[in-house]
Amino acid sequence: MMLDIVFLAATAVFFAVGIFYVRGCERLKKE
Amino acid sequence: MTANGWFQIGLYLFVIFLVTKPMGIFMTRVFNREKTFLDPLLRPIEKAVYRLTRVDERREMRWTEYTISMLLFSGVSMALLYLIERTQRWLPLNPQKLPNVDPALAFGTAASFTTNTNWQAYTGESTMSYLTQMAGLAYHNFASAAVGIVLAIVVIRGIARKETEKLGNFWVDTTRCLLWVLLPVCLVGSMVLISQGVVQNFRPYTTVDLIQPYVAQATGADGKTTTQTITQQVIAQGPVASQEVIKEFGTNGGGFFNANSAHPFENPTPFSNFFEMVLIFAIPSGLTYTLGRMTGSLRHGWAVWAAMAFLFLAGVSTAYWAEARGNPLLSGTDQRASALQPGGNMESKEVRFGIANTALFATVTTDASCGAVNGMHDSFTPLGGMVPLINIMLGEVVFGGVGAGLYGIFVFVVLAVFIAGLMVGRTPEYLGKKIEAYDVKMAMLAVLILTFTILTFSAIAVVKPYGTSSISNPGPHGLSQILYAYTSSTGNNGSAFAGLNANTNWYNTTTAVAQLLGRFFMIIPIMAIAGSLAKKKTVPESAGTFPVTGGLFAGLLVSTIVIVGSLTFFPALSLGPILEHLLMQAGKVF
Numbered sequence: 001m002m003l004d005i006v007f008l009a010a011t012a013v014f015f016a017v018g019i020f021y022v023r024g025c026e027r028l029k030k031e
Numbered sequence: 032m033t034a035n036g037w038f039q040i041g042l043y044l045f046v047i048f049l050v051t052k053p054m055g056i057f058m059t060r061v062f063n064r065e066k067t068f069l070d071p072l073l074r075p076i077e078k079a080v081y082r083l084t085r086v087d088e089r090r091e092m093r094w095t096e097y098t099i100s101m102l103l104f105s106g107v108s109m110a111l112l113y114l115i116e117r118t119q120r121w122l123p124l125n126p127q128k129l130p131n132v133d134p135a136l137a138f139g140t141a142a143s144f145t146t147n148t149n150w151q152a153y154t155g156e157s158t159m160s161y162l163t164q165m166a167g168l169a170y171h172n173f174a175s176a177a178v179g180i181v182l183a184i185v186v187i188r189g190i191a192r193k194e195t196e197k198l199g200n201f202w203v204d205t206t207r208c209l210l211w212v213l214l215p216v217c218l219v220g221s222m223v224l225i226s227q228g229v230v231q232n233f234r235p236y237t238t239v240d241l242i243q244p245y246v247a248q249a250t251g252a253d254g255k256t257t258t259q260t261i262t263q264q265v266i267a268q269g270p271v272a273s274q275e276v277i278k279e280f281g282t283n284g285g286g287f288f289n290a291n292s293a294h295p296f297e298n299p300t301p302f303s304n305f306f307e308m309v310l311i312f313a314i315p316s317g318l319t320y321t322l323g324r325m326t327g328s329l330r331h332g333w334a335v336w337a338a339m340a341f342l343f344l345a346g347v348s349t350a351y352w353a354e355a356r357g358n359p360l361l362s363g364t365d366q367r368a369s370a371l372q373p374g375g376n377m378e379s380k381e382v383r384f385g386i387a388n389t390a391l392f393a394t395v396t397t398d399a400s401c402g403a404v405n406g407m408h409d410s411f412t413p414l415g416g417m418v419p420l421i422n423i424m425l426g427e428v429v430f431g432g433v434g435a436g437l438y439g440i441f442v443f444v445v446l447a448v449f450i451a452g453l454m455v456g457r458t459p460e461y462l463g464k465k466i467e468a469y470d471v472k473m474a475m476l477a478v479l480i481l482t483f484t485i486l487t488f489s490a491i492a493v494v495k496p497y498g499t500s501s502i503s504n505p506g507p508h509g510l511s512q513i514l515y516a517y518t519s520s521t522g523n524n525g526s527a528f529a530g531l532n533a534n535t536n537w538y539n540t541t542t543a544v545a546q547l548l549g550r551f552f553m554i555i556p557i558m559a560i561a562g563s564l565a566k567k568k569t570v571p572e573s574a575g576t577f578p579v580t581g582g583l584f585a586g587l588l589v590s591t592i593v594i595v596g597s598l599t600f601f602p603a604l605s606l607g608p609i610l611e612h613l614l615m616q617a618g619k620v621f
């Protein structure tokens with residue numbers, strides 16, 4: 001159960017970082 | 032090498048050439064929302080999907096919203112697959128009563144199928160229930176393929192459109208891709224495969240008595256050897272055909288059985304073998320025509336196709352030559368092809384397909400990001416095995432994965448026109464759009480994430496016991512096994528070198544991270560370039576414009592791909608397959 005939470009959290013974190021990456025690329029363009 | 036072998040390779044490329052235009056035209060019509068012959072049947076279903084999911088089909092998105100929608104869709108799909116795997120014991124369609132999948136393996140598999148990699152660190156027939164295979168894995172075969180295709184379409188729209196921020200609607204494109212492109216072909220294709228003998232049922236596995244029982248010896252953990260007479264065999268089966276066709280058409284590659292397309296229930300005849308190979312290249316090749324048609328420059332689409340075809344022929348020729356040549360250390364053995372034997376290196380190859388069709392399949396599956404195999408790449412000669420490895424290292428842009436091949440080669444096109452611009456001292460242009468510093472920076476981010484991920488994980492794995500304990504051969508071959516695992520994962524290919532035990536916590540988690548980085552962190556900067564190009568004005572062509580339609584462009588594109596790949600990976604290849612080849616010539620094998 002503990003490992004399930006870890007892996008599901010890791011999945012959520014990865015895709016959250018992906019969204020930040022999108023925002024970062026967008027910001028780089030504006031600069 | 033035989034004339035028959037070369038004929039079959041030539042016939043394959045000719046058939047791919049023939050399907051390119053119809054596939055390209057059809058996909059153009061689907062994504063431009065023009066009329067197709069399937070509209071009367073599919074349009075009502077499409078409208079119902081939008082009504083049910085409250086999608087406004089007329090609303091288009093900026094690249095950021097499109098990409099974030101794709102990320103959310105992929106993230107939720109991945110979590111759902113993980114949960115199905117972890118609860119399959121209590122879910123229906125599990126006649127074998129298979130237990131829940133271990134957490135690390137479930138995570139690795141969820142990442143693998145979400146990213147279109149389909150790296151399998153498990154034996155399908157003894158790990159996954161029918162429900163997991165169909166609702167979990169086959170669903171992702173469709174969804175991840177559709178994601179790849181629609182992203183390629185966004186890149187094409189970015190090139191074709193001007194002075195706009197709108198690049199389409201992710202939900203509409205994905206729905207249309209599933210309904211119009213993937214499902215109809217898979218329905219017909221699965222019937223073709225069933226006609227060849229691919230199985231499709233929900234029966235429990237059958238236990239049969241062997242006509243010829245045999246004696247097997249096994250050594251237990253206590254070191255004692257026991258002898259047992261084997262009189263029965265379990266015949267695994269299930270809904271194979273429906274998964275098989277999308278495995279190839281969506282360039283997914285994950286087999287129902289561990290033996291993948293070497294298994295007679297997945298790939299029973301030479302015709303099914305040829306058909307499966309055509310399915311792999313059908314969409315990637317068609318997308319080059321879609322590129323030409325949507326951008327209004329058919330000659331550019333064909334120039335990209337020609338560059339891909341050249342690299343394909345170089346790869347398959349090398350692999351065929353290396354495998355047909357055989358093993359020089361078996362000097363007393365007749366390894367020549369004749370009417371009685373295929374000759375060459377037949378280790379881990381199917382006699383139904385022979386040398387040419389195994390070399391061709393290996394090249395096709397790694398040119399595309401498919402990963403299906405009809406022979407084990409680990410058993411290829413060092414140079415023969417290096418071909419699949421190089422194909423993936425080049426970014427799988429030789430036709431490539433569905434969508435991924437086109438948006439992958441787009442990065443090299445940007446770099447090629449940038450280099451051409453530097454050489455003539457002009458701002459580089461691509462089909463009337465100026466390529467600026469931001470576009471080149473994004474292109475380099477896409478290239479570097481692959482390099483960084485492959486080499487970093489491989490470097491750690493070759494010096495740590497948890498990495499080296501999984502290899503089955505020492506020396507340079509062991510390095511090739513590890514390098515192949517991370518190259519295949521990062522490139523979202525999914526084929527394995529077959530000698531590495533990847534079902535460990537280290538490999539399950541690190542290959543999953545490599546797959547996720549290789550897929551999504553490559554896509555994001557490419558989408559940024561598409562968004563950037565769409566906003567630009569077009570500039571009229573002049574005498575100083577570098578043409579992207581002829582042989583010069585195709586040559587520059589091939590050179591860019593080869594030079595970037597060589598500079599990045601030659602040191603690693605030198606210590607792996609090249610060193611192994613030289614040592615084999617000197618009489619040492621691993």
